[in-house]
Every structure is written in C-alpha cells, then in structure tokens.
Amino acid sequence: MSTVRLSTTSLIVLGLVEQCEPATPYDLKRLAQLSVVNFWTLPHTQLYTECDRLAEVGYLHERREEHGRRRRLFALTDAGREALDRWRQDPRVEPGEVRDASLLKLFLGGDPGAIAAEQLPGHHRSLEVYQALAGDDGPPMADGPRLALQAGIALERAYVSFWSSLLPAAGASAVREVAAPIGDARPA
C-alpha cells in the first residue's frame, strides 16, 4: 500500500489538521500563520486544494457544517493518521537547500554592503520575535515547535552575524529605514 505520493505540503496539512481537527481550511491557514509559516510559507489556496486532494485519496474525511456557512470540516482518517505517523517516524528527509535569493544576488556580484543593509533588519527582527516566543513569558510549547524555534534562533543568529560583517563600516547606524515594497514591477 502507501502508493500515494505525499508532498511536503501534504504533510503540513496532515500535521496541522492533527492539531486542531476538525478544521476548515481557514482554520489551518490561521494555525499555519501562527507557527509553521516562520520557516515554510504557503498560500492559503494551497490549503484548500490540498485538503481536497487528501480527501480524495482517503487521508482526510470531509463533512459539511449543517447550518450557517456550511463550511467544510476536515478530520484525519485512520489512513491519514497512519500516513502522518509513518512519515514522522522515518528520520530520513530529502536534503535541504539554503535557497536564499539574497545570497544568490551576493554570489552573482551584487553590492555586499547594500544587500547586507537590506537583509539585516529582517533577520534581526525575526531573531527578536523568536527569542521572545522562546522566553519564559511566551506561551508554553510542545517539544517539536520549541526545538524548531531553537533552530530558527540559531540560524537567524548566523544570518545576523554574517550580514553584520558585510555592513559598510560607516559610523553608527545608516542601517535604519530600509522598508520598501518588493514585488511590484507593475506598469503604472
């Protein structure tokens, strides 16, 4: 059995459903935004289509609300829970990549100081957020999320340290104010 291919997105959905079943895709979206999105983003549309897929292959059970919005509620089936556990218990993982566009730009000849000045605030902010979450005043967390958070802290520290070393060694802080929308190449 187990002839069904599961993408990483599939496992995310199964894992999120496990934590709050029965859940609508929108519930998953909110839950993802609180947690996994910190190191793995996915657009909300994926959650809808992925829930459909997983229901089709029998890993999720779909049910409609009876009144009001008649939203779709998904819960793990036994097969789904088994698939999730199988994946979770197998320590093998396809090797990761860094895949950071700023490093690519650096690699291909971009200006190190300018890129560093652009990158640093975001990593610094992430680091602070993670440290606040991990602090004693933050919410209590399960082992998995807590350890993943430690990894995030370690990586953000490395980023902050690296980009800091590339900063143009001007006086105090010209680092401030580097916020601008990034995506729009739209013609006006």
Added chain:
Amino acid sequence: MSTVRLSTTSLIVLGLVEQCEPATPYDLKRLAQLSVVNFWTLPHTQLYTECDRLAEVGYLHERREEHGRRRRLFALTDAGREALDRWRQDPRVEPGEVRDASLLKLFLGGDPGAIAAEQLPGHHRSLEVYQALAGDDGPPMADGPRLALQAGIALERAYVSFWSSLLPAAGASAVREVAAPIGDARPA
C-alpha cells in the same frame, strides 16, 4: 519597459551565461554544479527551457555550431546584460525562508535524536567542503562567490551546532541544554 518577468531561475541563467559566454545549456549545467548548486539546485532541464525563454524575450542570443553536434550557443544580448545589471544593482530581494524539511519534521513531532543523527553528517560534510574551498589552498575566487561561501560556512556551522545539541547523548536529559548553542547569552 522591463515588462518581462524574470524568475530567480532566469537570473541564475543570465548570471551563469555572463561568466562563460558563449555557452551551451550543458556548459551552464557544469558551471552551476561547481558553484551555485551548493545553495540553489536546479535540474538540467530547466537550463534548456530557460535559455529558450530568455532567447524569446531577447535577453539571450542563440547561435548554432556549424559543425559536429550543432549545439546551441547562447550569449547575452545588450538587453540581457542590462536586465542582469538592473537586478544586481537593486539590493531589494524578496525575503527568504528556511524551508528545511527536517525542521518541519522536527516541528511536527518527529524524533529529535533520530533526525539529528540523520542530518548531522551531511551538514558536517558540507561545512568541511566549504572550509576547504575557502582555504588558501583552494582556487582563487571572485568576491561574490567567496562571500556566499562565507555565508554557507556560517549557516552550516549553525546547523552542525544545532543538530549536535539534539543528538541522543549518553547523559539522559540532553534536550534541556538546547538553548543558546552558539555561546551567546540571551538578553534580558
């Protein structure tokens, strides 16, 4: 102008072509394998299709070998060089993500010790390779690749340190010691 959408893959191709034009897609594949693949992999088929795309929008010039294999040779056009420079000179970059499947598995409840044992050798090996490349006996490198390599070293160090801390230790409660593996104490 600049109405053409360029994916990251596009920029990789433009950047690689710049370094060894005129180049066949296969040349690009080899060059990528020596360099950029360390933090951004792409299958060789992408190089073929991306060269086609870029030729269609006028950023690459295509020419056929006259004899023998009649392979296709690509070179940057003026427009292509300009597009590459424009991208390179713009320090803004869409924010990156970690997107490491092993962290996801950890997050969703996988066994920390087992995952760590699986992850550690690869990161350790990468770290050694990078350090060898960066050493004095390694090949001389341009600034971009050299700095990207420094980033790779910093990140791999963080990974090695993190996963090491999760390794099933001889002592019982090693999981307690996870916080702050880098050596820096948390601010109050």
Added chain:
DNA sequence: ACCGTCATGTAATCGGTTACATGATTCT
C-alpha cells in the same frame, strides 16, 4: 564491437502561484 557513462535534449505532468470573486462581520 560492445558497453557504460556523459551529453543533450523533448514532452507530459503536476504542484504552486496569481488572479479573481463573493458572502460575512465589524466599524463608523
């Protein structure tokens, strides 16, 4: 001459992203 691996591509599929659309709530 044969076999294996490198070199060089084409084509189909599929997951992910983008664009669009509309019904509920909340705020003023």
Added chain:
DNA sequence: AGAATCATGTAACCGATTACATGACGGT
C-alpha cells in the same frame, strides 16, 4: 447604511519536476 476588512473559495496559468529518448565518446 456604507465601507472596510475578514473569510472562503474557484480557476487559469506557468514554472518546475519527472520521465523518456537518443547521440557521442572512452575504455576493454
């Protein structure tokens, strides 16, 4: 009541991965 935002989804497109396929070259 109207505006704004949240909630909930559908559909098209496109880039990326996978599968397949074949020609050249080197070794035995």
